[in-house]
Amino acid sequence: MSSAKPRDIKDANRKAATRLYPTRNDIPEKQREQIVALMNARLAELIDLSLVIKQVHWNLKGLQFIGVHEMLDGFRAGIDGHVDEVAERLVQLGGTALGTTQSVSQNTSLEPYPTNIHKVVDHLKALADHYAATGAAVRKSIDDTSELGDEDTSDLLTGVSRTLDSNLWFIEAHLQEGE
Ligand SMILES: [Fe+2]
DSSP, rough: OOOOHHHHHHHHHHHHOOOOOSOOSOOOOHHHHHHHHHHHHHHHHHHHHHHHHHHHHOOOOOTHHHHHHHHHHHHHHHHHHHHHHHHHHOOOOOOOOOOSHHHHHHHHOOOOOOSSSOOOOHHHHHHHHHHHHHHHHHHHHHHHHHTTTTTHHHHHHHHHHHHHHHHHHHHHHHHHHOO
16 A cells, blocks of 8 residues: 555655656657646646536436436537546647646636536536636647647647537527527
8 A cells, every 4th residue: 555645645646747658659759748738737627627517417407407417418428538538648749637626627728617506508608718818728739739730739639629519509599699
């Protein structure tokens, strides 16, 4: 059993977050460092969003309950697939994927999700905001990783972005009135 104290673990974790493993991948180390940091930030937001989707799925109340409840299971599965892709890509570049709750809450740029709402419409609006913020961060990283010379990561993020936009469309269609 490990006898490491919590503070020692925190210090060790800080080092692990910036340490790169050697790799034969030819993207220069300086670029890989930046890409890994950026991908860990996107990983944190996607895990955050994935947790929020279940928060909504469980706590919805109102006439549209069943449709939205079931729709969100599909959303969660899609986002979890991307969580895995993003984590594994940054490990391929020599990084350490930071997927613990502590790392996620430290690294996510998303606002805290309200836990005191229950109406379907309130959840859909709050969830749409979370999707939009996640989508904007991913879209920026598509350009940033391309400029850093990593078209593969940029391409991976393009797939993530397409899923986020598609899910956001489904959510917003519930909030819009047809004419
Ligand atoms: Fe469920």
